[in-house]
Amino acid sequence: MELFVLGLNHDTASIDLRERLFFPERELPKALDALGEVPELVERMILTTCNRVEVYGVAEGALSQTLESVVACLGRHRGLDPAQFDGAFYTHTAADAAGTSSGSPPAWSPCPRRAPDPRAGQVGLFHCQGRAVHRDRPE
Secondary structure: OEEEEEEEEOOOOOHHHHHHHOOOHHHHHHHHHHHOOOOOEEEEEEEEOOOEEEEEEEEOOOHHHHHHHHHHHHHHHHOOOHHHHOOOOEEEEHHHHHOOOOOOOOOOOOOOOOOOOHHHOOOEEEEEOOEEEEEOOOO
């Protein structure tokens, strides 16, 4: 089993694509249910903000096949051709975080360049296994 994040953000995807993949809170349960149809995906969570959409998951079996299935599922769920995603998604794994995948130093970060500033009013929605948590202030 392998922990991963698959996502796109303001650096990797156009605003049009990010808007089409954004999940309002009311749609998150259906999106998670759709991802549940990917047999290799044994655990899943969606993070969606104004600047990014990420799927955190645990893959059982071949990671590349799981990632392809997740991308295809997102495309079907939003009525998009996966070809529109060409080069928009990034992936990171637990091995990346530990620095063990390539022998290089850890480089894993869900948002490679900058994190949202909570003082600017940006809101993140986390949804995992049917439960949404709304967070709009730092703790």
